[in-house]
Amino acid sequence: MDLPGYYEYYCGVKIIAGHDALERIPVILQDLHACRPMIVTDKGVAGAGLVDIVLGAVKDQLTIGAVADDVPPDSDLRVVNRLAALYREQDCDALIAVGGGSVMDTAKGINIVVSEGADDLMKFSGAGALKRPLKPLVAVPTTAGTGSEVTLVAVVKDHERHLKMAFVSYFLLPDVSILDSRMTLSLPAAITAATGMDALTHAIEAYYGLSKNPLSDATALAAIRLISRNLVEVTRNPSDREARLAMANAAALAGMAFSNSMVGMVHTLGHATGSVCGVPHGVCMAILLPYGLEYNRHKREAIMGELLFPMGGSDVFAGTHKEQRTDRVIAYVRQMNQDLHDASGGRHARFFKEVLDREGKPAVPRGRLPDIARTALGDGSIFYNPEDLDYDDFLMVLEAAWEGVALDSGRIRK
């Protein structure tokens, strides 16, 4: 295990996991000196009956101050302010966020407003603006992928001023994250597959990235092992509770790894593809992950080879010569996409030309690839990628990922 010349690591989120972890919420809040939480969630989560499960788990032991179940997928400052007002009106003293990335971001935004008494959230954007703990925040993720239950970033959009405010602070981390298998049991196969590949990408990019460190390595390896053993299985068999819990654990572990080691070009291109073509994040991650491995390979060959152990297990690892391990790792990721494609009845996309929008039309027209490449130049995740990429490099990777062919190693500038 390698010790870098310098590293930092932090994840102060308390993790509570289990098939009935939600039942611990009343005690958790008591420890945090809170007794009247507001639940923040969205229509989809509420509609799937997940809020009822949460309410059922805490009933009789806790007064819920308010349930806000209308966070839109494209949440913004207006929503944050409206729900902060509701929090105050109902005299709440903690937040329980039940949902995915957008719900988490909104809850973090509400927390800044109600804790700091902020009228202008903007004052608290940027590094170091928050200096003291906020109100207790309990995160209950309903997908196993984003890792936002353990990350310290919140992005809040201001649609009126056309701004995207990023808040970065340790005080934005949830106090507690609850990983409960019931929250992901009803997730459809395609979303299970895509979010699971998002988690795998977090772990793999964290493991080969420039900020890797012993703790991000250990959490990443654990996540990769869990995902390799459970993701295809749970996509085939969605009601497997053990596999669901394993994936919830994996996503949190991968979240810890990448929020400390950061991510690289797979995310650079994934963010750009998401913003130009509106493709869901996990779908982009699944498609682009093999290319992150291929493109950076010449700088990280030995490190990437180590991934074969958590992916393939002892026998495969011991039976593969050192020089061939990275090849096997890349093949393994591609095979996983193929297996998920099959397990989801063809809904899990393997390359960009296969991705369809809501109307069934191609979501990533080949002609948009230059736009994506240009947008990628402005994404900060590129700093943590082992090898540099300019516009031409981005475009080369995108074209291969569109077609679904391996990168031509001769065209990678070294």
Add this chain to the structure above:
Amino acid sequence: MNHYKEMQPGSKPIKRAYVALMLWFVGRAIEAAARVDGVVKAEFDGLSPGFTFSLGVMPQGPTMIVGKDDQGLVRYRGWDPEGQKIDLKMKIKNLEGAILMFTFQESTALATARNRLIVDGEVPAACAIVRVLDIVEVYLLPKLIAKLAVKRYPDWFFGEKIRNRIRIYAGAVFGL
């Protein structure tokens, strides 16, 4: 009480002076590079009118400020942030971190990976400025050192690079 004392940890004037000199040099080199190198110019052209950024050391400097003027020309704007509208602040967390960077023991990429810098401002602009700093480093440093400072050493056309390098050094040192 025995064993107790209160103290004011001193300052580090020599290290400060060295970093201040390097910042001054890099600031003026960026101004010169924006004149002679097409890529650097294009990066600045892509930034908003009047865009200004600072690179400095916490908590109290030294700092250098570079920005675009009314004509869109890139100018070194001195060391004093007082009264300047700064869009992007890049702050090195402490003097020792700055020494590591400016003695080229840590590249910009490594310093970022090691969380030595705090970036306050729009991320796309920060990306552009880091690319500019990389190019300027390649001009200013001998190949052997610059290879360590950037992830990928560019395969520039040799003659043009020498010419630009002389002009950038002249700009940085003599303000030509």
Add this chain to the structure above:
Amino acid sequence: MFQPQSAYAFYSPTKVLSGNKALENLPVELDGMNAVKPLILTTPVLSARGMEKIVASAFGDSNLTIGVFSGVPPQPDLRLIRELYGLYRDNGYDAIIALGGGPVLDTAKALNIAVSGRPEDLESLASGNPLTKKLRPLAAIMNLDLSGCEMTRYASLGPLSLTSPALIPDLMIIDSRTVPEEEQKTMAATALMSMTQAVEACLHPARNPLTDAYAYGATRFIMENITNVMRNPSDRKGRLALANAAFFAQTSFDNLAPGMVYELGMAMSRSCQTNPGLIMGMLLPHFLLLEMRKETTDRKDLYLFIGGPEAFAGTMAEASSRKAVDRIVEILLELQSIVADFPRSIRDLGIKKEDLEKIVAQGSAAGVRGEHDPQDIRNIMEKAWETRF
């Protein structure tokens, strides 16, 4: 390994800064926690070795005022806390930096309880009432002369034993300048303590993916570095790796109930005034041999932690836990050949046969909880007393 086996909770609120110029990040980190005037606590010995000057110089150019108290004794008591309480309050300090091992952290944690609330909170916590206030920032600067509980929720102060997750330091700094060479035996004892904590964590029935991850980091670093550092104490990177390992091991330990070897080691160390790390090192192989005879599935991957993926994958599954024990014994034998008067049994540590009887008889009164089979305890202690490696 890493498969979640049951419900679990895991908590590690410490931010780690490890490596080159880590100390110089202290001012900026304290500022992020709204603290501007820290009080450094350390021992006369560390102070005389120039450690406090190194830490103070890290604050150079930061504009901050710092205080230094360098009189932490080996057995801190309530009287000291009361004095420090006055000093902290009167001079307007707002954070504590603990420079040193065991007693320094015990003092720092106790002082932090007092200054964040009232000095009476110490007795209140010791008698089982939870803390109600968030504590002030506490940073720990780790070295290789450790008690095993520095980065955990535990502290003890004379007769008071204090337990609260709020006591865990907010920051941990590992910097080669403040991880100096210690005597070989001291460093070996610290590493064996970490090893015991990590190995017991990965054999623990309530292990979870996160305790596994921390235990994995700890065992890998110890196995890769322990003999190198003993042979060549000027190996800075090796020393840093061992200090990191100590933190990882303590964190996995802190999230599970203490294991049998740990408890026995602490109990014997208390009753015989001997270094607990060395005792645990002598007990560990005997404990593992006994465990191997039991039919549980949880041990199969121990060799992955001890030997690493390459060695683990290259070993037949049936042979793997035996290999793990062999590796640990090999390390102990190597330590004997490198470290002057390194013990070969607990008898060499001055423990008498009748002391063993005392510990078995006292059982939980000696700090060994009832869930361990007394016959096992007796077996292990006797083996570790009689058998020399």
